[in-house]
Amino acid sequence: MITYSAPSQKNMSSPVKVAVVGASGYSGRELLRLLLLHPHAEIVAVTSRALAGKPLVSEFPRLRGFPQAEALKFIAPDVAAIKALGATVAFLALPHGVAHEFAGPLLEAGLKVIDLSADFRLRDAKVYAEYYDHAHPAPALLDEAVYALSEWRADEIKNARLIACPGCYPTSVLVPLLPLLKAGLLDESPISVSSMSGVSGAGRKESIPFLFVECNESVRAYSVPKHRHVSEIGQELDLAAGRKVRFTFVTHLIPVNQGICTTIFAGLREGVTIDDVSAAYASAYAGRPFVRLLGKNQCPDTKNITSTNFIDVGWAFDERAGRLILMSTEDNLVKGASGQAVQNFNLVHGFPEETGLMVV
Amino acid sequence: MITYSAPSQKNMSSPVKVAVVGASGYSGRELLRLLLLHPHAEIVAVTSRALAGKPLVSEFPRLRGFPQAEALKFIAPDVAAIKALGATVAFLALPHGVAHEFAGPLLEAGLKVIDLSADFRLRDAKVYAEYYDHAHPAPALLDEAVYALSEWRADEIKNARLIACPGCYPTSVLVPLLPLLKAGLLDESPISVSSMSGVSGAGRKESIPFLFVECNESVRAYSVPKHRHVSEIGQELDLAAGRKVRFTFVTHLIPVNQGICTTIFAGLREGVTIDDVSAAYASAYAGRPFVRLLGKNQCPDTKNITSTNFIDVGWAFDERAGRLILMSTEDNLVKGASGQAVQNFNLVHGFPEETGLMVV
Amino acid sequence: MITYSAPSQKNMSSPVKVAVVGASGYSGRELLRLLLLHPHAEIVAVTSRALAGKPLVSEFPRLRGFPQAEALKFIAPDVAAIKALGATVAFLALPHGVAHEFAGPLLEAGLKVIDLSADFRLRDAKVYAEYYDHAHPAPALLDEAVYALSEWRADEIKNARLIACPGCYPTSVLVPLLPLLKAGLLDESPISVSSMSGVSGAGRKESIPFLFVECNESVRAYSVPKHRHVSEIGQELDLAAGRKVRFTFVTHLIPVNQGICTTIFAGLREGVTIDDVSAAYASAYAGRPFVRLLGKNQCPDTKNITSTNFIDVGWAFDERAGRLILMSTEDNLVKGASGQAVQNFNLVHGFPEETGLMVV
Amino acid sequence: MITYSAPSQKNMSSPVKVAVVGASGYSGRELLRLLLLHPHAEIVAVTSRALAGKPLVSEFPRLRGFPQAEALKFIAPDVAAIKALGATVAFLALPHGVAHEFAGPLLEAGLKVIDLSADFRLRDAKVYAEYYDHAHPAPALLDEAVYALSEWRADEIKNARLIACPGCYPTSVLVPLLPLLKAGLLDESPISVSSMSGVSGAGRKESIPFLFVECNESVRAYSVPKHRHVSEIGQELDLAAGRKVRFTFVTHLIPVNQGICTTIFAGLREGVTIDDVSAAYASAYAGRPFVRLLGKNQCPDTKNITSTNFIDVGWAFDERAGRLILMSTEDNLVKGASGQAVQNFNLVHGFPEETGLMVV
Known part of the structure; x- marks a missing residue:
């Protein structure tokens, strides 16, 4: 009901x-x-x-x-x-x-x-x-x-x-990163972003590389090293952080119709813990219906967001390397x-x- | 709106x-x-x-x-x-x-x-x-x-x-066949039914044959020659026709999540034309919101019905062999x-x- | 070795x-x-x-x-x-x-x-x-x-x-049908052929309908009721049977790269049994390395023939309707x-x- | 021939x-x-x-x-x-x-x-x-x-x-990284590794999460933050570098049968250029038949290596962030x-x- x-x-x-x-x-x-x-x-x-x-x-x-x-x-x-x-x-x-x-x-x-x-x-x-x-x-x-x-x-x-x-990719990158940059939780080490998108992201146009046979049973990086979305991601990260944010962004084409899965590697400022990350998310997205915070050590799955306006966010801390991992999924055509x-x-x-x- | x-x-x-x-x-x-x-x-x-x-x-x-x-x-x-x-x-x-x-x-x-x-x-x-x-x-x-x-x-x-x-298959078979049998348009030659279903039809249970790797890049007939759904299809066809209807039903597993595509081969009674078929459909399904009649020589596509309650129906006449072809698509989990x-x-x-x- | x-x-x-x-x-x-x-x-x-x-x-x-x-x-x-x-x-x-x-x-x-x-x-x-x-x-x-x-x-x-x-489809139809027509095992009732092909069958050309997004999660009949391959199938069936063979042929596009799965419905001449069918196959294809006869009630699967020159053939008899079912799989690009x-x-x-x- | x-x-x-x-x-x-x-x-x-x-x-x-x-x-x-x-x-x-x-x-x-x-x-x-x-x-x-x-x-x-x-993942990570670590081309900034694997990597065992319907139209990270393969990757990276190498490794499941696509983000030591990277690869893999060096700014595609023993390697330099990007594809079941x-x-x-x- x-x-x-x-x-x-x-x-x-x-x-x-x-x-x-x-x-x-x-x-x-x-x-x-x-x-x-x-x-x-x-x-x-x-x-x-x-x-x-x-x-x-x-x-x-x-x-x-x-x-x-x-x-x-x-x-x-x-x-x-x-x-x-x-x-x-x-x-x-x-x-x-x-x-x-x-x-x-x-x-x-x-x-x-x-x-x-x-x-x-x-x-x-x-x-x-x-x-x-x-x-x-x-x-x-x-x-x-x-x-x-x-x-x-x-x-x-x-x-x-x-x-x-x-843009589709920027949304998937900015929603998990902005709260942490705004709250000053991240250090200045380079951020790495690996995104995977379904094929609808390439648009509905006649093109050999996006034929079924060329994409099915295929995974490939593309537009390396300078995807156009770097420009808007950079603009917004810098604005949120109040400084120049160093990041690298690599996109991959995967054989699904709709869906983006983004994984981000970043460093925490000294003294900041994974629970501070959880708190920053809870604060930033309280009452926002379309950001679903899955919680610590929870991995989002594109199949839970296809055709919806939700963006699911998970996060984890790699103790061994001392690095933060952020994960998001959204439908590239919807959210x-x-x-x-x-x-x-x-x-x-x-x-x-x-x-x-x-x-x- | x-x-x-x-x-x-x-x-x-x-x-x-x-x-x-x-x-x-x-x-x-x-x-x-x-x-x-x-x-x-x-x-x-x-x-x-x-x-x-x-x-x-x-x-x-x-x-x-x-x-x-x-x-x-x-x-x-x-x-x-x-x-x-x-x-x-x-x-x-x-x-x-x-x-x-x-x-x-x-x-x-x-x-x-x-x-x-x-x-x-x-x-x-x-x-x-x-x-x-x-x-x-x-x-x-x-x-x-x-x-x-x-x-x-x-x-x-x-x-x-x-x-x-x-059942999922029977719905896809009965919706196109019942109007023609009720209207007495089909002859008594054997009817052949070839159905293709997405893998969700097999249910959500642990099973090697329904693993991704076993179903992806695979198409296969199964439960030949006696699929359980023959029983209910037969019951309803016979009731509609008022006689024993001879038909053969073969199911295939195809690598999609949801969707059934059914193709039926039947014979028309002498004197009956493809336009009589069109008229029978128009009459049977007038005002029924979920049966979408695509028309003569139109082929339905499962991608137009996934996650909806629609069943799309097309039909054509093979002049060379004098046989009627009926086609339907529906979502096996929905309609x-x-x-x-x-x-x-x-x-x-x-x-x-x-x-x-x-x-x- | x-x-x-x-x-x-x-x-x-x-x-x-x-x-x-x-x-x-x-x-x-x-x-x-x-x-x-x-x-x-x-x-x-x-x-x-x-x-x-x-x-x-x-x-x-x-x-x-x-x-x-x-x-x-x-x-x-x-x-x-x-x-x-x-x-x-x-x-x-x-x-x-x-x-x-x-x-x-x-x-x-x-x-x-x-x-x-x-x-x-x-x-x-x-x-x-x-x-x-x-x-x-x-x-x-x-x-x-x-x-x-x-x-x-x-x-x-x-x-x-x-x-x-x-042609790709004709091979999948002729290999199972020719031995039975040559041996005179089939009656003259109309034969129905339902074939499913992977998308490589459409060729490597720029075209919206064969984009990944248009074919993935999609199954559809096409070229109904008069696929071009009817011409060569008809030519060869008639030659083998020594008479005009009445058949209807419907093709479907399915989301795999390579592979054809063909299902054929036919009638046996009076007195002919499924074991006669088995014998006709054994005789016709003895010593032919690429026709793999799976046997009675065995269903072939395209995943067993992709990238190979094999064509797998299975057959069954539907007692209820008195109809013969033939099934074949081959790689449309290879065999x-x-x-x-x-x-x-x-x-x-x-x-x-x-x-x-x-x-x- | x-x-x-x-x-x-x-x-x-x-x-x-x-x-x-x-x-x-x-x-x-x-x-x-x-x-x-x-x-x-x-x-x-x-x-x-x-x-x-x-x-x-x-x-x-x-x-x-x-x-x-x-x-x-x-x-x-x-x-x-x-x-x-x-x-x-x-x-x-x-x-x-x-x-x-x-x-x-x-x-x-x-x-x-x-x-x-x-x-x-x-x-x-x-x-x-x-x-x-x-x-x-x-x-x-x-x-x-x-x-x-x-x-x-x-x-x-x-x-x-x-x-x-x-292991499958370690091969895809070590082949591109070892030559650069051995040659001392990388700085000590944390390395980020994002790997995507086809579903056969999960093995052939009865399991709901690896059913077709659960994996198709799905992309998801898993085993975050501590995948078992971290242990062998770490062992070999440290041996090659002669020091403790800091890296984070995230794996994703993607809907293909076979294939791994790995993308690595790393930093170059001061004064080292992308051409030094090219030279290190040329030297390390000269005469090795299964490492195919695609060259600078070339992205490998899993569809080119499925069912083969090849591992394809590409690399690029992100000028904006000053970071090196390494990419490899291999068949998880073969190489x-x-x-x-x-x-x-x-x-x-x-x-x-x-x-x-x-x-x-």
Whole structure:
């Protein structure tokens, strides 16, 4: 029996009208799944240049049988059309380097923008240029955008017009690291981060390396040594620590559809114990519904979080080497993308954070 | 935005108290997942002899964070205890040959029983003995039990005390075949049924053949030539056709967690066309929310139905050989077990059929 | 200890020089794997228009460390160049509709051609046009080509210049059916064939439907009701039976890399028993190293044949319906493509059939 | 065409007779696969207490069709029987804590022992007791045993009677780290090791956590923070470095059958460059056929090494953090167990190291 998401009458009678811009990929698909079941959201537009005119369910047959989904057709991405359909919020589930084309015009048209791409995550346009290989196309908007890790920026998110949802990997790294850096528990020795992601992280695009046969029975590191997500992880770690944090980040592709498993190796400041770590987590995430603290010496498993907005966190201390081990699991498409976007949507509108997201 | 499952106030204030007996397997787990989110059900007891005393979430960490789940502990399966907790409905997610031990006492204690096992599916105790290798232990209850294929026995289900949910394979075979047999569209040539099931169909028990390494990169037929489900499929086909229906049924294990894909080869009576087949389906399943008719020459895919209560049906005619091909996909644990059980629970209580089941 | 493939000195000193034309796909990759370890074959050319100039091991890193593989670079597919390199046999691992461009010129240049594509499998150009949607481009060669199911056409293969290797599915269907049709054991009731293939069957090409995420946790029928392989299966069944054989063939995609599992439903002629079936198999495949007869009521498993040239066959009789069930498993890339090509290469050159193919 | 493993006549005529003790698990199965095709080995005994009397191919149907395999039956593990069958070498593919029961008696009977278990890997019985939770049962043999990482102890292995093959994870960690520690290229900052293993690493035993459904679509760390393999990794790193090496080791279970992917984070001594690392590898592994050095910024992929004895190594330098990244992939059952055992068998008998192991 659900009681936590019982909608108030007021909201039921006037749902928020939303557009999903770039709805043909995996993040778009998950966003549609969540929004379809959200008690206060009404999807009024789904866009895809390639699929314009086609029924939504022809591309996503999983959504057949849901009246709202059956009624939708893809439209071409057009700000005026989105505005005309009454949308007050636009989710951008577009590739990096494309989202910015829509963000400015949508903001000017008076919509709030919740962007799932990397376009507005970095504060410094120079860092963007270094990691994304071209100058930032709309640097003026970087100042306004909020790096919207829901658990850490709720107040800013509530008042933002342009919400930049964190990347999938960064969410899995920042949620376990930020409380410890903020509390000053870690020493300055280099942090090592080993992340493993399911294949949906590579997107829904024609590509030999992501064919079933190329990924099944395969595990491989990739983008070594300079994954693009280093830029946003670095930005946020430094801000939290108040100093330059030295870390190395290696990503691996593993044969699951959805899920990220991140393992972090760090050093504790002298005198700090594993129980201080436990206390810092308990304090940082008290009352936050989507961070599940598994406890000391507990290892999270991606199978417990797939298709949900939860991020599970475990931690342990290696006595022999005197090193701290942090572990997290999340769904790269949900907490790492569309779920966190909906969580931010809830924050913006004053809905309880878990509205529409308490799926098992 | 969801509108179809908006609960009435009356039901919200007095949920139906339910027990899940035998909650440690995969069907039990799915049942808990669905009931936790059901607006009119309150889980008051979950039983497991082996896990009695342990918190529910220690066995199913996926349920962490849901207050109702966090509050539950496994108890030993005991009719008096279940009754004392106020349950008025008991779901039996027990192995075949065990469910009957609880069904009688629970009925006597005044509960309704929704059984997911094979114990009460067959009308004829002799057929049971032939397929299950021992005499039926409670033959008197067979007369009372309803073979509860939701789309075909809604009226009987509403008034039943003992509801025998169909097997996973039989559901996938009967939903596409019954409308055609009832309408007299098929000739008497032998029907061939080839079904493929995900590994959860084998249950959650220690067993070498179902280890990851034994099932991954493996496809194999099994239980050839006499799978136990032949007994209930035969019973229902014969009833629908009003004659003995000749069919052969072969099952295969495939490396997915959940999902059944069934392909059926049959002959059309002279003069009958594929459009008559389409019409028979449209007529039989009009207004039934969980049967999604994909249409002529459309092939269903298990990935569109996993974790949902949908069964997708496609059909085609092989002109060269003059044979009809029927295809269906369903989740063996949901429409093939726990979802159909909840669908029947809804029917019994007069809730809209899709209550608590419209998950994407 | 291997004794069966001990090479004679004569052959060791003068290996057969071979070219692999179209070496960048999965069949090409398997062919290279087998030929590299073949005691009497020397690969002198591997062609790929797209990869010309690149080292072979850059595309197939699995082959690193094998001196012969390390020494090879892709060249553009050019008959004169292949001839100049001394090749006397060309394997064509090209897509359907492309192989014929090379077959004629290679034959004219004096090479033997072992074609893995569908271009020369059909005797009747009209059937080709019906199933492949365009007129056959080289109908004159159809008369000369041998449909090279190794176990059934050994004599013709030995003397052929143009060897058309059977399709992956047809091999899995014909090996179990031909002995029974030849022996007249089957009645004329319609035969139903349900085949399941791993994803490598779809080839190594950029395509959304064959991405990992689209195939993993998915099972689906496809190409219903008219798969192209119906044409060659029909041709060979009719020839074996001496009559038109009525059959329906449905293919399914399953999430494994390699492997086909085929299940066939057929009727026995009156008076014929399952033991007659066993005897027909024993007689047809006595001394044939790659057909492993598992016996009555034994179900084959693809995991026992992956990467090998074996085809495993089991059979059973469904007493209830009076129907025969045949089951086979093979690796679609090996016995269903490259392995059978090498087996035919052995037949052509008088090597023991299993030379270079006895891998576990 | 193979030329590298052409057997000499002398060896062909008098193969080494070997026993595989404990042949029913995954390591045993791989060992049998390799030995069956080994030109100088003859399997004279395969033991399994549970399967004694059964044909080998009934348990491993993949081996059907190989005359030597077809001729073998499991026998109970008995030293006298093994001796009587003429075996001069015994491979022990037994669980940890069982192998030692056979090692002593077999040595006394005059056989050489190649042990795949952990029983004789540690020099210090106290360390064994700490990591394996009981006193070492045969400490006297620890002095004699050689920790047989083939690339590093070839001379000792040649003369050993008791050969302790390294663990799967340790092989993947030591091969990339030892050359750098020996050459003094690494600083003393803590080393972090993140390893991912396929499920066969858990063995072939009845166990819920290793069922298909529990492992598929799942990634999880385990045995944190004190995996047993820390003991042997630590022993060998310290020996190579001539100092206590500080490292942390975290293992993850990933849904593939076979394969380990290891990523290591370490610090370079001041003044050392990535090119020094490349040079150290080139020097350490020149002429070693099974270590494939992929080069700087190249990431290995487990799919390139499954079922082979290769270990692929890549490396990169993270300029931003000033940290070295080492990556390796190997098959846990081959280079990490049975393949290395055969490699050691070759060393012991003076066969070329790659004899019987050059499979693609």
